[in-house]
Amino acid sequence: MEQTRPIKVAQIRKDRSLANMIKRNRPAVAVLLGSFVLAVFLGIQAGPSQLINTFVTGGMWALLAVGLALVFGVMNISHFAHGESFMVGAYVAYFIFTPLQKSLRANPNAFLSTIAPFLGIIAAALAGLVLGVILERLIFYPLRKNTKSGWVMNAFLVTVGISFIMTNGATLVMGPNFRGIPRYWDVPPVQMLGIRVSVDRLVAFGLAIVTIAGLWLFLRNTRTGRAIRAVAQDETGAQMVGINLTFIHTLTFALATATAAMAGAALLFMFQAYPTVGLKPLYFSWYVVMLAGLGNVAGAAVGGFIVALLQTATQQFFGINWEDVIPTVVMVIVLILVPSGIFGSEVKGVQEQ
């Protein structure tokens, strides 16, 4: 039985002292403090380059996890095929960017070579948007009409099927080869904190931050964004005040796929494009979502960095083979101690029956 934590609204309003905030969010504070200590330790032991790494991957996990959290919060779908959107993004970026790069090598143009990677990334995001709309209309819409009970589990298993089809479909169409690029921008790395950081990494991080901020502003301030949040809070209520549920669902799903595809495109220099490239991003974004609490969009953005820190620290101290084992074990412990995540789940419909 899910434990419902009694929220004393009046008390929160009255007492905003730090001591009380800490008291109310003990797990969150503990994890944040712990990750701070870990970050400092990692910085001393391995140097700032590992911290930069943490920020780049953290930004991307956060971006992926935000999409995952949004889809769960609004549509109650535990999206297992999120990594496949990442894969599609990587492929699209590769097939847009490499021909461009080839033609640019033949006749160099400074402006175009700055812009070309962005073209690839934007194309990937658009492809993700289209993919999201297709998946929603083709599968989740009829499923929603046909499902009477157990929606959460059914939707989850259907996404598992989608992931299966898309991974193997990619193998079928593209073959198992790895397609990658060494870097997007042929420029020397930037000096930062005494170490060299490649422009690609900086841009990837910047893109993640800008997109998350943009998504946040969109959800907070626009009419459509408010409608999305309304659907997340209460579907029936939202429908009653005249919100087009189908449109909101499609939009949310498409946004999530688009951001995932964009992440795949932006990280093409790190992850190459191959059929099962989406697995690792999927695992890590799921860790983030479970750590932050299912459906908690703001928590997912913060959680991305915590998980990335855990990942980098594991790589540093235990070796790359343990990279997904130790975070998994930590997540299992987190789930045992605080099942609704350290920031608390905002989703009411977790109970499926």
Place this chain on the structure above:
Amino acid sequence: MTTNQPLSTADRSAGAAGWWEKLKSALLRIGFTPLGLVMLLLLAASPWIPPFNQEHYLRWLIMGAFLAAQSVAFDFTAGYINVVNFGFAAILGLGAYTSAILANTSPVLAIQPGISPWIGIWVGAIVAGIVGLGLGVITLRLRGIYAAVMAWFVGMALLGLARNLVTLTRGPLGMSPETFLDTNANRPYFYIILGMMLVVYITLRLVTRSHIGLAFKAIGQNLDAARASGINPTRYKVLNFTLSCFFAGWLGGFYAHFFGSLTPQTLMHTSKTVEVLAIAYIGGRGSLWGGMVVAFPFVFLTEFIRSNFTNLPGLHLIIYGVLMIAVMTYYPGGLSGAYAWLLSKIRRTRK
């Protein structure tokens, strides 16, 4: 019937009918209809019937029975208490690795206990059962999706362990455990796995036919109502998980000692769970037998595709995915639902 006094024809027919009814009810208790029994006997005879007596078809039959048994054990949790054990393949792999390590005699690995596979598979099953017990204890306070994700995470941790404990498992290189028998023939193995499949099916069927099964169904359909009527969901969920994982580990032992090769990726990966899940769902949730019937044609279909369309890798997995989505979206009852519908239709026309 050898009685000295001849029975009248009426008596005889009544006696025969009574005998028939008795047999039917006895069969039903262990989960077989007469039709099911006929199919089972056909299956048992198939290694002697051409073309199935060829070695590679026999191998497919073995894989079919293996998948069928897995789907029964999987459906026992997914179809009854409505918790999808997403770490199923990893638990199976745990049993396989335990048994394989216990049987190991090669000096490549750190320990060489050299225990017979016939004992090892039981140890593997018990280890898997204990992990299932732990998993059940952890997940019982979480609902639906949390439990699935939790099982998934535990499964991934197990996979990571199998990959990284190189001194015990040789990691991604894989180990080659002892086989059950000193023979290359597949026929004996077919009867081993067929027997194992029947043990899994009949045991779990007996459990679901008892009051425990009723409690499982109640928990799966409405947890709060079940609790209100005096069922302790915790205890039943843990029991269910433990049993299912026990059999998964047991079947894993068969895998290890039949194929004689064991790598983490080919056995414990999440996609293996998805294959079992697809079979169980296409067969029909909560029926146990549905997946068992579907598994055989499926293995033949996928192996046929795999061996004849080698230029299209992964096509058979796409078919799995498409069928699973189609069944879930448009016909949630699966094969067992279709069978029930057909049966009711026939009964109605008879009246």
